[in-house]
Amino acid sequence: MDLEQANKTAVEQMMAARPLLKGVATARDVIPRMRDGLILHAGPPIEWARMSGPLRGAVVGALLFEGLAADEAEAAALIESGDVEFEPCHDHQTVGPMAGVTSASMAVYVVENVTHGNLAFSNLNEGYGKVLRYGAYAPEVLEKLGWMNTVMAPVLADALAASSELDLRALLAEALHMGDEGHNRNKAGSLLFLKLLSPHVARVASPDVAEEVLRFLGDNALSVLNPVMAACKAMADAAHGVEGSTIVTAMARNGTDFGIRVSGLGDAWFTAPAQVPDGLYFSGFSADDANADIGDSTITETAGIGGFAMAAAPAIVTFVSGTPKDAVNTTMEMYEITETDHLQFTIPQLDFRGTPTGIDIRKVVELGITPRINTGIAHREAGVGQVGAGLVRPPMEVFAAALIAYAERYGI
């Protein structure tokens, strides 16, 4: 076994993956092993008792949405009875921002990596304010979800069926040249998404519905985040399972634990307590309100964008203390722990150098540099919503644990 070759292969496969947005469908129809009574959540596996506020709230919301419970008390009783199963999104080729909660009836984006044939899924982005992904389950939250499922999803499905395939890798590459980094800032990508969808939405929907759908997508600077995450998942999965590789193929948080997976170490999760992000807070909130790090959106950094492409997004340099040079330095630091420069995703500010791609657990442990993650910050209580945004790093223990497991697995 040649470790260097294994890593090269893994990252080449990650970069060769070409994720296209193929459609929108109902989770139970497309997500492998999806079933009623199963709740998918962000991050590594976790039982109800250890779930944080926003994740619990989102679970309750999903049970209400599915009609499995009529109110919070019924939902709680159902969970206590053990009739609700919890599994990570990642175990079902799925990713979701924040709580990441996905249930059988929800509409999901279907992304296909046409190079290797693997699929990935993500739910639809709800926009801002009181939303399920932050653990809100008030009637208006469920009402919005209902509208997304019954009105927007069919329109998007028809629009995507009518469009030629929507290339998310190309969209991301272009967005990086427009000031996005693909995780915290998706303004340009969301506008590109809107631009690509608009003519098809106009064709398949009545004017009233088209206006409603396009306004909803256009008002939400994160509308492309979910398909982007599914695209990153499709790319990362293409790098997974390479015998001997030390490349990270998943980083995810459930609001309690931070977990990673490694290409050459099968489906094992290496976990440690998630940290509270260091960031800027919305008016009226402070770090005391923050939940521990949560969401599958770290799949973007896993695929070489997000915090790793910070240099491309000078507009949000405040997260990294303020100057464009600090943004560049953030990306420079990530080159230290990655296998190579991305062939598709490039950064104008670095003379179009490829983004740092393919986190190598060896380099992380050796240099003591953990990945830089740009992230939203959830309120610790269910349903309050986003309270800020900032930076977080995974706990070093997960990489050390993975390295030790690697040594045992490969007899080193």
Added chain:
Amino acid sequence: MNVLKTDVRPGGYYDSIVLMQLQAALAELPGVVDAGAVMATPANRALLAASGLLPDEEVGAGPADLLIAVKAGSESAADEALSRVDALLVRSGGAGGEDYRPRSLESALKFLPEARWALVSVPGRFATRVAGEALDAGLHVFLYSDNVSIDDEVALKTRAVAEGRLVMGPDCGTASINGVGLGFANRVRRGPIGLVGASGTGLQAICSHVHALGGGVSHAIGTGGRDLDAEVGASTCRQGLDLLARDPGTDVIVLVSKPPVPSVARTVLRAASSTGKPIVVHFVGFAPPARRLGSLYFATSLAEAAWMAVELSKSDGAGGTPSLGEGESERAPGYLRGLFSGGTLASESLLALRNFLDPLHSNMKGDAVRSLETVSRSQAHTILDLGADEYTVGRLHPMIDSDMRIRRILQEAADPDVGLILVDVVLGDGAHADPAGELAPAIAEARRTRDVEFVVVVVGTDEDPQNLESQVEVLTGAGALVFEDLTNALSHVVDRLAGSVAPSAPQVDLDVLTAPVAAVNIGLETFATSLVDQGAEAVHVDWRPPAGGDDRLMAILERMRR
């Protein structure tokens, strides 16, 4: 009672992060309890209301307007805060921030791909690993770190030699390459004197003396204090001598070290004499066999070494070694046999030549001198005192009776492995009346059958009864090369036999000395600063112990490297 005041900036675009920063800055101001700064969308207004930052009365602001709300302990504090908004929104211009400091050698090389050198001054525990990484990257290494094991040093240098790279150190404090000091170095003028040294302060002292004497330094190559130990075998020292021999900017070489063990001394001095350039040797505390042997000049102090080097660099064509002989061509292949009638001449020859010839046998005792299986047969290089008791039992002393020496000359000359025979002729009252007349026919006869070189030292004066001049003539006529002092004769022998050390590994490319110095610095940051101050290119690595110094993880990483 808190006061809530608002301000509206109609129109304009503010990134939400800029606004989050603004409200954080406002909230920090004296007397301010809380603050909000949002684009006045319905959602954002609701957010302000939830925080008690939206006044009850109608605020005239739409989604395209910036709405700023300040809750303060007093009206004046709120007004003061709102008056600061414009100033707080002005950014510094973005030129600030630190340059990126690479964290690894690999990353540093992306910033300075032309780097040829790695300066390593990390704690000894990590030094071997870092130096190994530098070799992996094809760099030459200046290894300042100490506390590196001798085994690690041998391994690093063995690898460096095989790959044509220099590892100066460990524990190498100084070097000067192409006018740029590495580590600790004095500022000295450039000139034709090159140095190789296992002693950092020794190199610095000689460089400084050379400068004071008006001379100049081409390069100073440090080797680390243990390079001339038997285990290491002068590996870097020999590479340094070879480099300076090939360097067109170096005319004279200075070699400084503690006195090496005899085997290493021999290796180093042979390497030195094969450079073809005059070499000043200062082995601190070493008893030199002569002031000069061949192209080697032995100094007895640092200052004297500097002075000798400067003097040698002044003489034109310093590289040539004067010789009394004519028509010499290639080096004589084969062994030396020294057949002396004078015991002290034999002894001095032995002391001098043991530093160059190996194996060297004799019927006399001495460090690095081997005994003979039998006194009647020479082995390899051999120097014999034929006046010793074992040869004179029942015979006259060879100063009087040449028979035994003549037989031995013919015996040695018949040995196909012998290339050069060294004999003495001692004139004067009491000696044989015509020793040259006795020995010359044997020399001539030996040279008729084989191409054996004869070197003869004649001890005598023009007033001696044998007549020095005619004795020399007879010997010269027989084909011998004749010297009138032993040191010159030994110099000649060294030139003929001791040189020609064939390089066994790839030579270090000369551009390591001649190209501009560009280095990656790992460890003491002052070394990088110093390089930049001297006009060289350097990138400093913000190095930390691997895996935070965790032994178990480091061991795994090390094994994965293989």
